[in-house]
Amino acid sequence: MTFFIAFTLGLLLSIVLLWFDFRKEQAGVKERLEKITAMMSHTAGHALVTGNRSLAQGITDGLVEVGIVKKVSLVNDKNEILAISEARSTEAGYPIRFLEDMYTGQTSFRFPLIYGKNWHYAGYAEIYPNIRSISEDFAAHAGTVIISTFIVTAVLSLLYAVSFHLTLVRQIQKIAEKLAGADPSNQSIYSINISERHAKDELGVLTESLNILFARYHDNLLKVSRTEELKAAKEAADAANRAKSEFLANISHEIRTPMNIILGFAEILGRDIREPEHASLLSSIRDSGETLMKLINDLLDLSKIESGKIDINPxxxxxxxxxxxxxxxxxxxxxxxxxxxxxxxxxxxxxxxxxxxxxxxxxxxxxxxxxxxxxxxxxxxxxxxxxxxxxxxxxxxxxxxxxxxxxxxxxxxxxxxxxxxxxxxxxxxxxxxxxxxxxxxxxxxxxxxxxxxxxxxxxxxxxxxxxxxxICDAPLQKTAAKGTVTFEPALILVADDSPQNRFLIRLMLKDHPFTFIEAENGRDAYVKAAAHLPDAVLLDMKMPGTDGYAAAKLFKSDQTTAHIPLIAVSADVLSDRVEEAFASGCSAYVKKPIISSELTDALKVFLKHSEENRAEEEAPQPSANITEEQRKIIRSELYDRWQMISRRFVISDMENFAALALSLAERENIKELKNWAEKLAKDAKEFDIDSLTGTIDNFTGFI
CATH class of the missing domain: 3.30.565.10 (Histidine kinase-like ATPase, C-terminal domain)
Known part of the structure; x- marks a missing residue:
């Protein structure tokens, strides 16, 4: 009877533990599939963007070889299936089929694939987990546990039956009576004495064990007290760290928002100001703003490093x-x-x-x-x-x-x-x-x-x-430079609670055939988008009321607006904020302070346009189409400044000179000079010294 009760209880306990193991294994399926998808996301994103079906098929064929993947397909952003693979199934016994029927998790998972430096949505991978593999492992584990339970229960029951018939019951009763009369607050409870007659028999061993147990109990009380103190200290430190991270995130946003306006308007004014004194004052504004941005970037870098979120990209x-x-x-x-x-x-x-x-x-x-x-x-x-x-x-x-x-x-x-x-x-x-x-x-x-x-x-x-x-043997590759972009007419919705920010974006895009709609918060943006169906939405992520994250979810939950591309424009630059924006439904992310070229790059992904490309290593060459009158203007306004910066070779001077040349090119409609100025600005921003040297020397062709 004792054996039956013990075995039944042990078996029930084993079943409960096995059930929790099964549920834990079930919950871990998605996590493992996410890790598998993360490892192949870049290659899969490339296959989807380029339409490379053979590469996509190779990826899906490789995934089904993984034990927990039953079926997988790669779908691009047009909902076209590029590749699909499925593992071969085998006949299973009744226990395995029973466990498969018990499985209540998701039958498939969709993982979005982001590709490229602008965080573009390339499509998704749909993966069906292989429940057969999980069930077989679990069934083998369950059999081992049940057999072990039977053996352990049998041994323990036998020992219990033998010890039960010994004469220790009366002696244990005496010890219990002594303990019942002891004061728990008194040290005497940690030491029990018995007569010498029983000092070396089973009763003596039991008494000694109890004394050891009580001593350990006393020590554990002290350890628990220390552990509670350490736990409280750790919780306080974690709370302080979270508060610091939240403070840095907020202060970053609050500083970047006005700096976006300061640096953005300074960039735009730099195209039109021609008087040296005014240009110098504007340069001081821009330099001071960039110094402040370097400070906040240093603080954010420090925070990301200390929290383990710094990105290292070899x-x-x-x-x-x-x-x-x-x-x-x-x-x-x-x-x-x-x-x-x-x-x-x-x-x-x-x-x-x-x-x-x-x-x-x-x-x-x-x-x-x-x-x-x-x-x-x-x-x-x-x-x-x-x-x-x-x-x-x-x-x-x-x-x-x-x-x-x-x-x-x-x-x-x-x-x-x-x-x-x-x-x-x-x-x-x-x-x-x-x-x-x-x-x-x-x-x-x-x-x-x-x-x-x-x-x-x-x-x-x-x-x-x-x-x-x-050590790397792969040759260094130079990427293609960006040429002149010509957009087709488009309707753009700008959602930002700051009128200055909305005005800045309109100024940055004034040279393109865009029509603008404006909104002050996320709810207003959603309502206007549903009414006008814009070609793209520039969505600030931190607005009062309905913010950008909530607004993005509204857009994607409505079939009327779900197809509209959302471009997040935000001063929040911490990686978890960027990930949250993509999870909410945004397809690209532009960080404040806004750089006009980055904003244009983001819009190029979603709007129809044409682009005149040229090779990176080839600096724009002056053309014979430049008239002699235009050359005189270039010599008059730029030559002296060019001589100075070509001798000093200071990066900030190069950037300022590029802005001055771009302003003159736009004013006089000199396309070749505009292309040259854009190339100079890009080389200076990227510290590409080799390319920068050739570009600055090539200016002589304009004079």
Whole structure:
């Protein structure tokens, strides 16, 4: 009877645990399918965008080989099925069929596929999970558990039956009586004494076990108390971290929104202002705005790094070229101070797989600090590679200067957030103390280390070392440059609670044949879109009342407006906000402050247009179509400025000169000069020094 009861209870408990395991396995199906889809999303997105059916079929055939995938299909954004594959089914026994019938999860899952740098919706993958595979694994697991339960129950029942007939019952009763009379708050409860006659028999063992148990109970009380304190402290730290992230997200939005207006209007005014004095004032406004944007970007970078959300995107890279670019960018500033810039890239001639954007950020911080804090002497930037394995190497970069140096007592703290040297003249040197903190965290995020050695008054040496960097043989590819875009007439709805932002967008797009409708909030945008059916919607994501996220869901839930492309325009640049915008139904994301070229790129995806393309490496060539009168105007207004910037080679001057040339080209209707100015602005923005040199030299053809 005892065995039957024990076995029944054990079996019921096993069934309950198995059921929860089955439900857990069922809930985990979607998560595993999401991971599988994430691994092939880029390739699948490429196949959908390009219509490559053979590539799509290869992807689906490979997926059905995975045990948990029964059937998969790839569908593009026109709801056309490019490929479909299904795993072969086999006959199963009754237990397996029974478990398949018990399965109550989704029979299929749809995963959207986003492709390209502008986050475009390419289509989706529809995957049917293989319940047979889950059921077979679970059935085998269930059989093992039931057999184990039977064996354990039988052994325990036998031991219980033997011990039950021993004479310990009376002795245990005496111990129970003593415990019943003990004071739980008294230390005596943690020690029970028995007569010597029973000290070595089963009763003695039981008593000793009880004493050990009570002692452990006492220790556990202390541990629980400490654990509760640690838990409370962790919860407080997590709450503070969430509050910090929320604060940074909000302050980012609040700063980026007015900066969008300031920098946007400055860009537009730069096309029309021709007086040097006014152009200089406008340049000061733009430079100050960009300085403020750099500060908020540093804060956001720091927040993303600390929360583990920083993106590292390795691409084929010639690291020597990046180091050389950095020296060229700082050469003018160093020359003005009489500093000698020494470059040594002889040890970095190979091509590696690395994140060039993050590397530039690290080098700009280190070299920028060296230039800032060195009044005379030299700055030496070196790099070398050390092979560490098959197709792997370590990259060592050093930045040495003869500047003011760092006190030995502060070497351990200079990489902390907001840390600056004690006694540093802030009015003279400025800064927030974030540069080195971000540099250290970025270096560590890319499997690297950074160290500093310095003597006060004798300069500093920063050494950055990246380990296990993969050597890359793939040739560097230059992408095609963007040509002149001509849109067909279109109706665009601009939804933003700020009238200035709506006005700015209209100004940026004034040269295109667009008609605009405006809305102040998400609900108003949805109502007007349903009435007028615009060709595209520029949707601010943070508006009072119905915000952009809620509005996007309204658009997609209504068949009348579901087809209208939604382009998110937002100052929220944290990755989770971007993902939320796409999840709500947006098809592209443009970040504030808005750059007109990025806005145009987003609209090109959804609106009919034509584009005159040209190769990246070929700078626009002056044409014989330029009249002699136009050449005189170009010489009069641009030649002196061109001579100055071609000698100094400062990136900000290049950008300002490009804006000045673009303004003249539009005023005088000189198409060739406009193409050249757009190319110069693009090269300067991307710090493409090689292309920039050729473009600036090519100006001579206009004069």
């Amino acid at each position: 691409t084929p890279l010639n690291i020597g070229s990046v180091v050389d670019e950095t020296v060229k960018i700082f050469s003018e500033t160093a020359g003005q101070k009489g500093l000698k810039l020494i470059l040594n890239t002889g040890g970095c001639s190979g091509q590696i797989l690395f994140d060039g954007i993050r590397l530039r950020q690290i080098l700009f911080n280190l070299v920028g600090n060296a230039v800032k804090f060195t009044e005379s002497g030299f700055i030496r930037l070196s790099c070398r590679e050390e092979k560490t394995g098959d197709r792997l190497c370590s990259v060592i970069i050093t930045v040495e200067d003869s500047g003011m140096g760092i006190d030995e007592s502060q070497l351990e703290t200079i990489f902390e957030n907001f840390a600056q040297q004690q006694g540093q003249d802030h009015a003279r040197y400025g800064g927030t103390g974030l540069g080195l903190a971000i540099t250290k965290k970025l270096t560590e995020a890319m499997n690297g280390t950074i160290a500093v050695s310095s003597t006060k008054g004798s300069g500093s040496l920063f050494t950055v070392k990246f380990r296990d960097v993969r």
